[in-house]
Every structure is written in C-alpha cells, then in structure tokens.
Amino acid sequence: AQTVTQSQPEMSVQEAETVTLSCTYDTSESDYYLFWYKQPPSRQMILVIRQEAYKQQNATENRFSVNFQKAAKSFSLKISDSQLGDAAMYFCAHYSLGGAQKLVFGQGTRLTINP
Amino acid sequence: NAGVMQNPRHLVRRRGQEARLRCSPMKGHSHVYWYRQLPEEGLKFMVYLQKENIIDESGMPKERFSAEFPKEGPSILRIQQVVRGDSAAYFCASSPPRKTQYFGPGTRLLVL
Numbered sequence: 096a097q098t099v100t101q102s103q104p105e106m107s108v109q110e111a112e113t114v115t116l117s118c119t120y121d122t123s124e125s126d127y128y129l130f131w132y133k134q135p136p137s138r139q140m141i142l143v144i145r146q147e148a149y150k151q152q153n154a155t156e157n158r159f160s161v162n163f164q165k166a167a168k169s170f171s172l173k174i175s176d177s178q179l180g181d182a183a184m185y186f187c188a189h190y191s192l193g194g195a196q197k198l199v200f201g202q203g204t205r206l207t208i209n210p
Numbered sequence: 211n212a213g214v215m216q217n218p219r220h221l222v223r224r225r226g227q228e229a230r231l232r233c234s235p236m237k238g239h240s241h242v243y244w245y246r247q248l249p250e251e252g253l254k255f256m257v258y259l260q261k262e263n264i265i266d267e268s269g270m271p272k273e274r275f276s277a278e279f280p281k282e283g284p285s286i287l288r289i290q291q292v293v294r295g296d297s298a299a300y301f302c303a304s305s306p307p308r309k310t311q312y313f314g315p316g317t318r319l320l321v322l
Contacts (some may be wrong), residue, residue, distance in 0.1 A: 128310070138299060140253070140313035186252055192308055195266055197243060200252035 097122045097189045101201035108177045109209050115162075116172045116204045126192040129170045134203075135183040137187065143185070146170065174206075178184030182208045212237065212306050214314035215284075221267060222320045229289040229296070231317045235304030242285045243311060247299040259285060288322045 108114035120129070131143040138194045146154045146163050153161050158178075162171045174181055187201040216235040223229050235242050241260055245253040258266040259279035270277065274292075279285040289296055299318050303311035 130310070132313075137315075138318075139315050140301060140303075142310065142312065145310055182222060190311075193260075195268070196241075196308065197255040197256070197258055197269070198245070198253070198303075199265065202252050 097199045107207040117148040123193045128190040130188040133183045231287040233285040233302030239304035243303045245301045261302035
C-alpha cells in the first residue's frame with residue numbers, strides 16, 4: 096500500500112522569502128502521479144502542482160516548483176516570493192495509475208506567512 | 211465550465227438520523243471519488259465510482275455508509291444512523307479516466 100509522509104506539521108516564512116515543504120512517499124508502483132494541494136481557511140482543496148513519475152524534469156507553476164527525487168521517493172514543494180495568500184494547509188498526495196486509482200494524502204503542513 | 215458541485219455545504223444532524231450528501235462532477239468527468247477529512251487530519255479515501263458502478267469501496271466503513279452514482283443525477287453518499295464520530299468534512303472529487311482529480315468545496319457534517 097502507498098504511504099505519504101509530511102514530516103513538518105508547521106512551517107513559517109517571511110513574506111517575499113522562499114520556503115520548501117517536504118514530502119516522502121512509499122510505493123511499489125512504477126506509474127504514478129504526485130500532487131501538492133493547498134487548503135486555505137475556506138477548506139476548499141486547490142490543486143497547486145502535478146508531477147508525472149515518468150518525467151525527469153521537475154514541474155513548475157509560476158512561483159511553485161517541485162524537487163522530485165524518484166530514487167529517494169522524495170517530492171518537495173518550493174514556494175518562491177511568498178505571499179500572504181499562500182497561507183494554508185498544504186497536502187502532498189500520491190496517485191497510482193496502475194492499481195487503486197485513489198489519492199493517498201500526507202498529514203499536511205500548515206504554512207504561515209509573516210508580513 | 212462549472213467545477214465540482216457539492217450540496218449541502220453544511221449539514222447538521224442529530225444522532226440516529228440519516229445524512230445524504232450530493233456531488234455533481236465537472237462536465238465531461240465520468241469518475242467520482244469521496245474522501246473524508248476529520249479535524250486536523252488529511253483526507254482519507256472512501257469510495258471510487260463510475261456511472262452505475264462502484265469500482266473501489268475499500269475506504270468505506272462496513273456499516274451505515276453507502277454510495278451511488280446513478281446513470282442520471284448526482285452521486286450520493288449516504289450515512290445512516292449517524293453518530294458523533296461521523297462529524298467531518300466530506301469531499302467529492304471528479305476526473306476523466308486516470309487523470310487529475312478536482313475537488314468540490316466539501317460538505318461539513320456536524321452530528322449533535
């Protein structure tokens with residue numbers, strides 16, 4: 096069974112600075128996606144970024160980028176030029192394309208932005 | 211293009227009553243997933259459905275919980291004889307086959 100671990104329950108960063116959120120996962124699958132979702136106080140789950148496991152190039156979406164280390168099963172999220180609106184819970188998730196097609200989530204990291 | 215719709219957004223039930231949660235997937239999405247989020251926790255998978263079929267219900271409690279996705283109309287998650295431990299946020303997500311899942315706003319269930 097897949098597992099996802101986020102070892103940082105809370106993180107904080109100064110506005111305009113850069114922060115990295117950690118995520119590790121365990122899977123026996125070879126074909127999968129990895130995601131970061133953001134959950135602001137409204138509790139809506141918002142997709143931040145997606146990485147296909149077969150792609151070596153790290154995904155990037157504007158100020159958000161990932162460091163995908165497949166052999167180490169590590170998938171960290173870097174937020175550059177942090178903004179107050181980035182404050183939220185961030186969840187890392189694994190999605191297997193071959194087996195059970197469900198998202199397996201980590202426990203989440205609460206990110207605070209200090210003005 | 212409307213996103214995933216869920217209703218009601220908030221639901222209050224007394225112990226022993228039934229809760230019925232609805233989810234309308236995004237247009238063109240044939241796959242629906244239900245997840246539950248207990249306070250201060252991540253989302254946990256409950257069930258995966260396609261039209262008129264339950265594909266994977268490995269995350270559903272064995273009793274009192276059921277789900278359907280009929281040929282016409284929204285997907286329904288039904289909880290019979292609710293207990294206080296059922297209080298949680300219930301999220302629905304939809305996707306095309308083997309693609310990114312997009313989430314609805316969730317239903318917050320409070321059992322008194």
